[in-house]
Amino acid sequence: MNQHAKKLDLTATSPDMGIKxxxxxxxxxxxxxxxxxxxxxxLYTQYAHWNVRxxxxxxxxxLFEKQYKELAETIDDIAERMRAIGYKAPGTLSRMAxxxxxxxxxxxxxxxxxxxxxxxxxxxxxxxxxxxxxxxKAEDFATEDLMINRLSSHEQAVWMxxxxxxx
Numbered sequence: 001m002n003q004h005a006k007k008l009d010l011t012a013t014s015p016d017m018g019i020k021x022x023x024x025x026x027x028x029x030x031x032x033x034x035x036x037x038x039x040x041x042x043l044y045t046q047y048a049h050w051n052v053r054x055x056x057x058x059x060x061x062x063l064f065e066k067q068y069k070e071l072a073e074t075i076d077d078i079a080e081r082m083r084a085i086g087y088k089a090p091g092t093l094s095r096m097a098x099x100x101x102x103x104x105x106x107x108x109x110x111x112x113x114x115x116x117x118x119x120x121x122x123x124x125x126x127x128x129x130x131x132x133x134x135x136x137k138a139e140d141f142a143t144e145d146l147m148i149n150r151l152s153s154h155e156q157a158v159w160m161x162x163x164x165x166x167x
Contacts, residue, residue: 023138028087030131036099150167
């Protein structure tokens with residue numbers, strides 16, 4: 001069992017999903033990272049929603065609200081997938097911080113907020129890709145499917161947010 005999986009508390013009564021424990025550990029570790037990155041992104045998107053200013057305020061305020069609501073649903077899906085394969089999902093801010101690979105900066109201008117959101121989405125894309133690889137190796141098709149959907153969503157967000165910065 002790898003170092004992070006031990007921290008995840010593998011349950012003694014793991015369901016038999018046909019995934020070898022050694023490979024399930026890797027999948028759970030990567031899922032925890034995607035969960036933590038998604039949670040960090042969710043919080044930052046809500047921060048952007050609350051603090052955006054300027055001529056584009058209304059449009060960005062609405063966009064960020066739509067995005068953070070979608071991320072809230074996603075957080076639940078990822079955590080429930082961890083439980084389905086027999087692992088506890090991290091559930092406190094300190095545990096999320098242990099696993100997150102992204103840490104956006106508090107910014108004030110609309111342009112800076114958008115750039116930080118792009119950076120956070122790109123970091124989450126990287127975590128999703130690593131989880132997809134682990135899921136493929138474990139033949140965990142449900143996790144792979146969930147992560148492919150998440151990957152697509154984050155890539156689309158990068159494109160849309162990036163389009164806001166074009167002149």
